[in-house]
Amino acid sequence: MMTETAQRDETPVLAIKDLRIQIGGLDVVDGVSLRADRGRILAVVGESGCGKSLTALSILRLLPKAARIAEGRIELEGTDLAHLPEKDLEDIRGNQASIIFQEPIASLNPLMRVGAQVEEALRLHRGLSHAEAQREALAMLVSVGIPDPQRRARQYPFELSGGMCQRVMIAAALICRPRLLIADEPTTALDVTIQAQILDLMKRLRDEVGTSIIIITHDMGVVAEMADDVAVMYGGRVVERGPVDTIFAAPAHPYTHLLLATVPRLDGHRKSALRTIEGIVPGVDQWPKGCRFRSRCPLATDVCARRPSLDPVDATGHAAACWHKDRLREIA
Amino acid sequence: MTNPGSTLLSVRDLKIHFPIRGSQGGVVKAVDGISFDIPSGRTVALVGESGCGKSTTAYGIIGLEPVTSGSIQFEGREIAHLDKQSRRALATDIQIVFQDPSAALNPKMAIGDSIGEPLVIQGWRRDERKQRVRELLDLVGLPEAYAERTPNALSGGQRQRVVIARALALSPKLLVLDEPVSALDVSIRSQILNLLMELQKELGLSYLFISHDLSVVRHLADDVIVMYLGTVVEEGGAEALFEAPQHPYTQALISAIPLPDPRAQRSRERIILKGDLPSPLNPPTGCPFVGRCPIRIEPCGTIRPSLQPVPSGTRAACLVRAPATLAA
Ligand SMILES: Nc1ncnc2c1ncn2[C@@H]1O[C@H](COP(=O)(O)OP(=O)(O)OP(=O)(O)O)[C@@H](O)[C@H]1O
Ligand SMILES: Nc1ncnc2c1ncn2[C@@H]1O[C@H](COP(=O)(O)OP(=O)(O)OP(=O)(O)O)[C@@H](O)[C@H]1O
Ligand code: SF4
Ligand code: SF4
Ligand SMILES: [Mg+2]
Ligand SMILES: [Mg+2]
Numbered sequence: 001m002m003t004e005t006a007q008r009d010e011t012p013v014l015a016i017k018d019l020r021i022q023i024g025g026l027d028v029v030d031g032v033s034l035r036a037d038r039g040r041i042l043a044v045v046g047e048s049g050c051g052k053s054l055t056a057l058s059i060l061r062l063l064p065k066a067a068r069i070a071e072g073r074i075e076l077e078g079t080d081l082a083h084l085p086e087k088d089l090e091d092i093r094g095n096q097a098s099i100i101f102q103e104p105i106a107s108l109n110p111l112m113r114v115g116a117q118v119e120e121a122l123r124l125h126r127g128l129s130h131a132e133a134q135r136e137a138l139a140m141l142v143s144v145g146i147p148d149p150q151r152r153a154r155q156y157p158f159e160l161s162g163g164m165c166q167r168v169m170i171a172a173a174l175i176c177r178p179r180l181l182i183a184d185e186p187t188t189a190l191d192v193t194i195q196a197q198i199l200d201l202m203k204r205l206r207d208e209v210g211t212s213i214i215i216i217t218h219d220m221g222v223v224a225e226m227a228d229d230v231a232v233m234y235g236g237r238v239v240e241r242g243p244v245d246t247i248f249a250a251p252a253h254p255y256t257h258l259l260l261a262t263v264p265r266l267d268g269h270r271k272s273a274l275r276t277i278e279g280i281v282p283g284v285d286q287w288p289k290g291c292r293f294r295s296r297c298p299l300a301t302d303v304c305a306r307r308p309s310l311d312p313v314d315a316t317g318h319a320a321a322c323w324h325k326d327r328l329r330e331i332a
Numbered sequence: 333m334t335n336p337g338s339t340l341l342s343v344r345d346l347k348i349h350f351p352i353r354g355s356q357g358g359v360v361k362a363v364d365g366i367s368f369d370i371p372s373g374r375t376v377a378l379v380g381e382s383g384c385g386k387s388t389t390a391y392g393i394i395g396l397e398p399v400t401s402g403s404i405q406f407e408g409r410e411i412a413h414l415d416k417q418s419r420r421a422l423a424t425d426i427q428i429v430f431q432d433p434s435a436a437l438n439p440k441m442a443i444g445d446s447i448g449e450p451l452v453i454q455g456w457r458r459d460e461r462k463q464r465v466r467e468l469l470d471l472v473g474l475p476e477a478y479a480e481r482t483p484n485a486l487s488g489g490q491r492q493r494v495v496i497a498r499a500l501a502l503s504p505k506l507l508v509l510d511e512p513v514s515a516l517d518v519s520i521r522s523q524i525l526n527l528l529m530e531l532q533k534e535l536g537l538s539y540l541f542i543s544h545d546l547s548v549v550r551h552l553a554d555d556v557i558v559m560y561l562g563t564v565v566e567e568g569g570a571e572a573l574f575e576a577p578q579h580p581y582t583q584a585l586i587s588a589i590p591l592p593d594p595r596a597q598r599s600r601e602r603i604i605l606k607g608d609l610p611s612p613l614n615p616p617t618g619c620p621f622v623g624r625c626p627i628r629i630e631p632c633g634t635i636r637p638s639l640q641p642v643p644s645g646t647r648a649a650c651l652v653r654a655p656a657t658l659a660a
Binding site (some may be wrong): 014015047048100147161163164191192193194195196197199200220222223224225227244245248249258259260262263264265266268270271272273274275276277280281 | 380381382424487489490494515517518519520521522523525526529544547548550551552570574584585586587589590591592593594595596597602604605607608
C-alpha cells in the first residue's frame with residue numbers, strides 16, 4: 001500500500017491547470033486547477049451554476065458552442081487536451097477517458113440496441129471483430145450488474161429503467177478500461193437505493209481497474225461516500241480543496257463550512273432551526289469583484305475586494321482561497 | 333378552530349387506479365389501499381421511491397385526481413367524491429405547493445397578482461387583496477416591493493416563497509407540500525425549511541410533506557409513512573422509525589442515504605438492494621417487496637402482509653418482522 005504522499009508525487013492521470021472558460025466574454029470558469037490521481041476518486045462539489053459541468057465538459061472538449069477555453073492546460077497523462085486537434089481527441093474519448101451524465105436515457109442513442117452501444121467503443125478503438133466485441137460487452141454488462149444481459153443487450157433504452165440505463169452508460173464508458181472516468185451527477189436522477197448500487201459499482205470498478213474517477217455532485221453525502229479528495233467550487237472557482245476527511249472535519253473556507261452546516265443530519269436535533277447562507281448564488285454577470293463569495297460571507301471585510309489565492313493550509317494538499325481563514329471560529 | 337392534535341384529515345383504504353388504454357389493457361394501481369391520519373398542527377411525511385404513489389395520494393386529497401375507492405375525511409366530512417363546486421369551496425382549507433416554483437408561476441404576471449389570485453377567485457375586494465398580499469409577503473420574508481416584480485427577477489428560493497405565500501392566501505388548515513425543496517440549491521433549502529417550520533408554529537398549520545430526502549423528513553416530520561408500490565409498508569413516529577426501522581425496505585432506504593460524514597460513512601453497515609422497483613402494472617401477488625427482499629420466506633410470494641404493530645413502536649407490513657399474531 002502506497003502512502004498518501006508517495007501517491008501524490010506520481011504523475012497525475014489528469015492535471016487541469018489555470019483553466020479559464022468564457023461565455024459571452026464572462027469568465028464562467030476562472031482559473032480552476034484540479035488533479036486526479038491513479039485509483040483515486042476526486043469529488044467536485046458546489047451549487048447550481050458554479051461551473052462544475054463546464055469544467056467537466058471541457059476536459060474532453062465537449063463544451064457547448066457558446067463556451068470556449070480562453071486559457072489553461074488540460075493534461076491527460078502529459079498530453080495537453082486543450083490544444084489537441086479534434087481527430088486526436090476522437091481517439092481519446094471513450095478510450096483513455098470517458099464521461100457519463102446525469103440523464104442516462106437522454107445520453108443513450110434511442111434507436112440503437114443497448115448491447116451495440118456498449119460494443120461501439122471497442123470496435124472503434126480496439127478494432128475487435130463483431131463476435132469478440134459482443135463477448136466483451138456481455139461480460140461488461142454482467143459486471144455492472146445487469147440481470148439477464150443476453151436479453152437486455154438486444155433491447156432499446158426505453159425498455160430499461162433509469163438505473164439500468166445508467167449501468168449501461170457506465171458499461172459503455174468503461175469497456176475500453178479508460179484511465180479516467182468523469183461522472184457528472186451520475187445518480188442525481190436516480191432513487192436512493194439505485195444510487196447506492198451505482199456508487200458501489202463505481203467504487204468497485206475503481207478498485208478492480210484502477211480507473212481514476214472525477215465525480216461531480218452537489219450532495220455532500222455522496223462526497224463523503226465516494227471521495228478520496230474534494231474540490232469545492234463557488235462562482236467558477238475552486239475555493240477549497242483537500243483530502244476528504246480534512247474537508248469535512250476541518251474546513252478552512254467559510255463557504256465549505258456553511259455548506260456542511262446547512263444540511264439536516266440524520267443524527268441532528270430534530271425541528272431545530274437549520275443553518276442558512278444569506279442571500280442567493282448570484283448570476284454569472286453579478287459576481288462581486290475579488291472574492292466571489294463576498295456578497296454572502298459573514299466574515300467579509302474590505303480586503304476581500306481583492307482576489308484571495310488558493311493557498312496551502314497544511315502539507316497534506318489542503319488549500320483554501322480566503323483572506324480570513326483564521327477567523328472561521330467566529331461563524332462556528 | 334380544530335384543536336391541536338385532533339384529527340384533521342383521515343384517509344381510509346384509499347385506492348387510485350389508472351386504467352391503461354390500448355391493446356395490453358390492464359390497470360396501474362398507483363395507490364392501492366392506504367390509510368393514515370393527519371393530526372392538526374402536525375407534519376406527516378410520505379416517503380418512498382419514484383413511482384410509489386406519493387404524488388397520486390396528494391392529488392387524490394386535493395381533488396386533482398379522481399378517487400377509485402376509499403374514504404378521505406376532512407374535519408369529519410367526507411370529501412373523496414365531491415363535485416367541482418364543493419371542491420372549490422374546500423380550497424380555502426387545503427392547498428398544495430409543488431416541486432418546481434418556476435412552473436407554478438405565470439411568468440408574465442406580477443408576483444403580487446400571483447399571490448392574490450386565489451383571493452380573486454373567492455371574491456375578495458381589490459383593496460382587501462392588496463392588504464392581504466402585503467401581509468403574505470411579510471409572512472414569507474420577502475420585501476413588499478417584490479409585489480411589482482415578475483418571476484424572472486426572482487431566484488428559485490424567492491419563487492418558492494411566493495408559491496408558499498399564494499398557498500397561504502386563504503389561510504388553509506392543511507398544506508400539501510410535494511417535494512417543496514427538491515428543485516432548490518442546498519444553501520437555499522435550509523431557508524425554506526426554516527420558513528415552513530416557523531409558519532407551522534405561528535399559524536398552527538398541518539403539513540402533508542412529500543419528499544424522497546430522508547434527512548429532511550427526519551428533521552421536519554412528526555409521523556412518517558413509507559410507501560412501496562402504492563401500499564404502506566411501515567409507518568410511525570419519526571423518532572421510532574428512524575431509530576429502529578423494522579421493515580426491510582425502510583431499513584434499506586435509510587441505510588442507502590449517504591451521510592455527510594466520511595468517517596461515519598466508512599464504518600457503516602450498508603444494505604444494498606438488488607434489482608429495480610417492479611412495474612406497478614404487474615405487481616407481485618404476495619408482499620409487494622418480495623422481489624428485492626433480503627429476508628423473504630416462502631409464504632411472502634403468496635400472502636400479502638398487513639400493517640401490524642411492532643415492539644419498537646412503529647407498524648410494519650412484513651410477515652417476518654411483524655407477524656400478525658403480535659397484534660392479538
Ligand atoms: N450553453 C450555455 N450558454 C450560456 N451560459 C451557459 C451555458 N452553459 C452553462 N452556462 C452558464 O455557465 C455557468 C456554469 O454552468 P455549469 O453548467 O458549469 O454549472 P454547474 O455547476 O454544472 O451547475 P448545475 O449544478 O446546475 O449543473 C452557469 O451560470 C450557466 O448558466
Ligand atoms: N395519469 C396517470 N396515468 C397512468 N399512470 C399514472 C398516472 N399518474 C401516475 N401514474 C403512475 O402511478 C404511479 C405512481 O405515480 P406518482 O406520481 O404518484 O409517484 P411518486 O411517488 O410521486 O413518484 P416521484 O417520486 O417520481 O414523484 C407511477 O407508476 C406512475 O407512472
Ligand atoms: S475572502 Fe473574505 S469574503 Fe471571501 S470567503 Fe474569505 S472572508 Fe469571506
Ligand atoms: S413480507 Fe416477506 S418479502 Fe415482504 S418484506 Fe417481509 S420478509 Fe420481505
Ligand atoms: Mg451541471
Ligand atoms: Mg411525485
